[in-house]
Amino acid sequence: MGYVPNPSRVVREMLEFMGLQGRDDLFADIPTGLKLNRDLNLEAPRSEQELRQELGRLAARNTTVDDRPCFLGAGAYDHYIPAVVEQMLLRSEFYTAYTPYQPEISQGILQAIFEYQTMICNLTAMAVANASMYDGGSALAEACSLACDVTRRSRVLVPDTVNPSYLEVARTYAAGGKMDVVVVPGKDGIADSAAIASLIDDQTAAVVVQNPNFYGNLETGLPAIERAIHSRKGLLVMAVDPISLGLLKPPGSWGADIAVGEGQSLGNPLNFGGPYLGFFAASEKLMRKVPGRLVGQTVDLDGRRAFVLTLQAREQHIRREKASSNICSNEALCALAAAIYLSVVGRDGLKEIAARCHQLACYAKNELQRAGLNLKYPQPFFREFAVAIGDPTAANRALLDQGIIGGYELDGGLLLAFTEKRSRAEIDRLVSVLGGIDNE
Amino acid sequence: MSKLIFEKSVPGARAFALPSCNVPEPGELPDSFLRQEDALLPEVSEVEVVRHYTELSQRSYGVDNGFYPLGSCTMKYNPKIDEWAARLPGFANIHPYQVEETVQGALELMFDLEEMLREITGMDRFTLQPAAGAHGEMTGVMIIKAYHNHRQDLHRTKMIVPDSAHGTNPATAHMAGFEVIEVKSNERGLVDIDDLRSLMSDQVAGLMLTNPNTLGLFEEEIQGIAEVVHAAGGLLYYDGANANAIMGVARPGDMGFDVCHLNLHKTFGTPHGGGGPGSGPIGVKAFLADFLPVPVVVKRDGRFALDYDLPLSIGKVQSFYGNFGVMVKAYAYIKALGASGILEACENAVLNANYIRTRLRGHYDIPYDRLCKHEFVASATKQKKEHGVSALDVAKSLIDYGYHPPTIYFPLIAEEAMMIEPTETETRERLDDFVEAMLAIARDAVEHPEQVKDAPRKAVIRRVDETGAARNPVLKWTP
Numbered sequence: 001m002g003y004v005p006n007p008s009r010v011v012r013e014m015l016e017f018m019g020l021q022g023r024d025d026l027f028a029d030i031p032t033g034l035k036l037n038r039d040l041n042l043e044a045p046r047s048e049q050e051l052r053q054e055l056g057r058l059a060a061r062n063t064t065v066d067d068r069p070c071f072l073g074a075g076a077y078d079h080y081i082p083a084v085v086e087q088m089l090l091r092s093e094f095y096t097a098y099t100p101y102q103p104e105i106s107q108g109i110l111q112a113i114f115e116y117q118t119m120i121c122n123l124t125a126m127a128v129a130n131a132s133m134y135d136g137g138s139a140l141a142e143a144c145s146l147a148c149d150v151t152r153r154s155r156v157l158v159p160d161t162v163n164p165s166y167l168e169v170a171r172t173y174a175a176g177g178k179m180d181v182v183v184v185p186g187k188d189g190i191a192d193s194a195a196i197a198s199l200i201d202d203q204t205a206a207v208v209v210q211n212p213n214f215y216g217n218l219e220t221g222l223p224a225i226e227r228a229i230h231s232r233k234g235l236l237v238m239a240v241d242p243i244s245l246g247l248l249k250p251p252g253s254w255g256a257d258i259a260v261g262e263g264q265s266l267g268n269p270l271n272f273g274g275p276y277l278g279f280f281a282a283s284e285k286l287m288r289k290v291p292g293r294l295v296g297q298t299v300d301l302d303g304r305r306a307f308v309l310t311l312q313a314r315e316q317h318i319r320r321e322k323a324s325s326n327i328c329s330n331e332a333l334c335a336l337a338a339a340i341y342l343s344v345v346g347r348d349g350l351k352e353i354a355a356r357c358h359q360l361a362c363y364a365k366n367e368l369q370r371a372g373l374n375l376k377y378p379q380p381f382f383r384e385f386a387v388a389i390g391d392p393t394a395a396n397r398a399l400l401d402q403g404i405i406g407g408y409e410l411d412g413g414l415l416l417a418f419t420e421k422r423s424r425a426e427i428d429r430l431v432s433v434l435g436g437i438d439n440e
Numbered sequence: 441m442s443k444l445i446f447e448k449s450v451p452g453a454r455a456f457a458l459p460s461c462n463v464p465e466p467g468e469l470p471d472s473f474l475r476q477e478d479a480l481l482p483e484v485s486e487v488e489v490v491r492h493y494t495e496l497s498q499r500s501y502g503v504d505n506g507f508y509p510l511g512s513c514t515m516k517y518n519p520k521i522d523e524w525a526a527r528l529p530g531f532a533n534i535h536p537y538q539v540e541e542t543v544q545g546a547l548e549l550m551f552d553l554e555e556m557l558r559e560i561t562g563m564d565r566f567t568l569q570p571a572a573g574a575h576g577e578m579t580g581v582m583i584i585k586a587y588h589n590h591r592q593d594l595h596r597t598k599m600i601v602p603d604s605a606h607g608t609n610p611a612t613a614h615m616a617g618f619e620v621i622e623v624k625s626n627e628r629g630l631v632d633i634d635d636l637r638s639l640m641s642d643q644v645a646g647l648m649l650t651n652p653n654t655l656g657l658f659e660e661e662i663q664g665i666a667e668v669v670h671a672a673g674g675l676l677y678y679d680g681a682n683a684n685a686i687m688g689v690a691r692p693g694d695m696g697f698d699v700c701h702l703n704l705h706k707t708f709g710t711p712h713g714g715g716g717p718g719s720g721p722i723g724v725k726a727f728l729a730d731f732l733p734v735p736v737v738v739k740r741d742g743r744f745a746l747d748y749d750l751p752l753s754i755g756k757v758q759s760f761y762g763n764f765g766v767m768v769k770a771y772a773y774i775k776a777l778g779a780s781g782i783l784e785a786c787e788n789a790v791l792n793a794n795y796i797r798t799r800l801r802g803h804y805d806i807p808y809d810r811l812c813k814h815e816f817v818a819s820a821t822k823q824k825k826e827h828g829v830s831a832l833d834v835a836k837s838l839i840d841y842g843y844h845p846p847t848i849y850f851p852l853i854a855e856e857a858m859m860i861e862p863t864e865t866e867t868r869e870r871l872d873d874f875v876e877a878m879l880a881i882a883r884d885a886v887e888h889p890e891q892v893k894d895a896p897r898k899a900v901i902r903r904v905d906e907t908g909a910a911r912n913p914v915l916k917w918t919p
Contacts (some may be wrong), residue, residue, distance in 0.1 A: 001781070003785070005867045014795050026811070034662070034663065040559055051775060054775070061544050064530055076760070082456060092711075093502045101847075103901070104896050105899055106499075109714045114915075115444055115917070121915075138575070145615075163759070165756060168755050172755035245475070249475050270536070273760025275716075275764075294913075298909035298914075306905075320610040326612040333711075333717060346481055349455075349458075352458055359463055360465075
């Protein structure tokens with residue numbers, strides 16, 4: 001089943017029109033010795049009907065969060081996605097378009113991105129936001145390299161309470177040689193603000209703080225870290241959970257210079273890890289250094305409001321090796337999903353969702369404690385926390401046997417996430433399984 | 441003019457309600473962590489949200505709307521069954537950290553996709569982790585760096601990039617910490633192999649090359665190029681942006697490339713989403729497999745697993761395993777086509793490009809007017825010189841004729857460039873209509889140049905003030 005629309009008769013006529021004998025002539029410029037000269041070794045073409053059956057079978061071999069309540073988080077969350085989001089994303093004018101280079105023919109997408117940028121700015125209380133990055137991890141890595149670039153310093157301090165995947169991505173980016181990622185051990189599940197303060201020097205470009213952090217805990221040392229890094233003229237980079245910003249103080253109010261995060265929670269399915277979107281916001285001062293696409297408002301020749309990709313002098317297609325990043329394609333459709341999601345849940349809805357997640361997490365904590373289990377870390381948390389468990393792998397197995405997708409396995413603990421999709425009954429089942437296992 | 445969603449806000453309006461709550465907990469967040477002011481988000485009813493985004497979609501233009509000859513972007517038709525597949529709950533609603541036994545179908549799909557990409561490219565191993573082409577480039581160049589470093593070959597600080605390269609190539613090399621050295625193109629639009637020879641040294645880590653290149657021309661001396669680069673200890677990187685032009689006919693792995701990326705969102709039919717998500721898998725020859733990002737998908741005793749045990753790995757480039765949803769679509773696409781369909785797609789992409797090139801001859805300058813691959817560069821130099829009508833003006837006029845414009849002013853080595861890539865999924869009738877529009881614009885350039893310079897007139901807006909947008913940036917709405 002191919003998608004070439006010209007019947008072979010037409011193909012022949014087109015070849016004749018060009019004076020070519022056959023299709024092989026189209027590849028006369030490829031040296032014979034380089035040609036494959038055989039069929040690719042692929043399975044026979046499938047009809048759509050066969051494809052549907054096969055893909056359906058493959059998909060059915062996965063256990064979904066629809067089949068089993070999911071308490072996994074650790075950077076990807078099972079939030080409810082309103083039907084409007086999915087329906088609007090199926091508008092193929094959106095999903096079959098390219099990057100909106102031509103503003104006259106792309107006003108809809110440009111306006112949607114402009115609205116998305118506004119929503120991210122308002123959520124994070126930052127001055128500018130770009131049109132999206134690949135995901136939370138790459139957004140953090142780009143934030144760190146931007147910090148090194150603008151401060152002309154090379155060291156970035158990252159507490160080990162930051163999502164370990166983000167940390168790994170930042171380390172990979174650091175192989176470019178312009179930044180040095182220094183991991184600072186945390187204490188009791190939060191960053192060790194005293195240790196961080198003592199490490200900050202004139203070569204420190206930035207400190208990264210994730211709030212709530214990877215373990216779900218609130219970083220209570222944030223004000224001290226902010227003072228320490230700013231007193232040495234470095235930058236505060238924050239990674240935040242966009243759902244939490246319905247309730248929690250935004251990075252702009254903490255004094256962050258750059259705020260990034262994983263936007264998947266905003267209307268994007270779990271998708272086995274992607275596509276997701278990284279959001280990236282910064283202070284006004286950094287506007288002309290921000291990586292990636294930016295949409296700006298302007299006017300057309302008749303003075304009508306219009307939107308256009310702007311400040312492109314930062315970007316690879318103009319600046320080549322001097323660009324602020326090599327990013328070209330981003331995650332536009334996922335950013336659109338986020339914008340539609342935020343439009344649907346709205347100002348009150350996001351607050352209510354955040355409050356519900358937190359309430360359910362508090363309920364779970366109380367019930368787990370009642371069942372004799374303890375928190376791994378004695379910290380305030382938002383919607384995710386670690387419960388101390390001797391053998392988390394065995395615990396997860398027991399949960400799966402009972403039809404529950406358990407948590408993220410930590411050394412001596414299970415990290416559990418609670419979204420508004422979880423019910424009291426599901427939490428009670430979770431507690432009853434975890435409370436019943438032998439936990440030395 | 442479309443109002444912004446914020447301007448449609450009505451205090452108290454809503455499109456969302458939570459299920460009822462039956463937990464008593466009031467919450468325990470410390471006051472100092474609470475937000476003082478609500479985030480300013482829209483307050484809009486469901487019907488108005490739907491109308492808003494429907495209206496925005498109508499002010500956008502995708503492949504489903506019409507011909508999209510955007511050079512270098514491979515805007516082919518995106519099969520609907522692929523969209524259906526990616527939305528199957530068994531693919532969309534699985535968490536990346538679920539235990540492996542609960543995601544065997546997903547891992548099998550990734551494993552099989554890798555195998556198909558290996559066959560199509562002639563590379564030995566793949567990672568599916570990079571989220572886009574440029575992300576793949578970065579991954580590939582980091583692998584090259586890790587390889588040299590591992591061999592204690594620490595002085596290879598330069599990366600060679602042709603002057604016709606995509607901007608992402610030099611930007612990527614710079615991000616990876618290389619000094620970018622440009623190799624010239626010769627009068628035939630191909631890499632000047634003598635210039636390349638003169639640039640090679642034991643300080644060169646590699647050459648990044650697109651083949652066919654951005655002029656749509658096959659680098660006929662690729663074997664010689666590979667020899668020159670390898671003889672000096674460098675590695676050869678294949679930018680797969682143009683892989684649609686050779687798939688099924690020739691393979692980067694057989695041309696001497698050591699690392700290659702593919703754009704699943706160009707070559708393998710997955711939609712561009714208005715700027716993403718894409719997917720930029722990286723293939724490597726066996727001697728580089730140890731440097732791939734972790735995890736890789738492996739098959740052990742009939743079960744699929746994620747293997748993190750690669751001590752020489754460059755690390756992770758994305759938080760999880762890549763844009764899985766895009767992989768599902770590419771998998772479905774390749775399965776649908778099979779070997780014959782892949783070849784047919786490639787042949788027709790090349791046929792369509794040459795057909796338009798042949799038909800435009802004499803009406804527009806064609807700087808390298810010979811057999812091209814999936815795209816070619818036409819030029820408005822004649823129109824510019826004789827009538828003051830530029831490539832930009834031609835592009836904007838095409839909008840009035842109902843087409844998405846081609847890529848313009850790229851590659852940088854051609855003047856007034858219009859890079860036209862029709863792809864294989866266009867009928868001859870559409871190509872003819874497009875050519876007629878181009879010819880009409882060429883006539884208009886002679887007869888009514890002012891009209892062409894004023895285009896578009898039929899779009900929802902006229903040309904925009906880009907300078908003003910950059911000088912006084914307004915990047916968000918304020919009440």
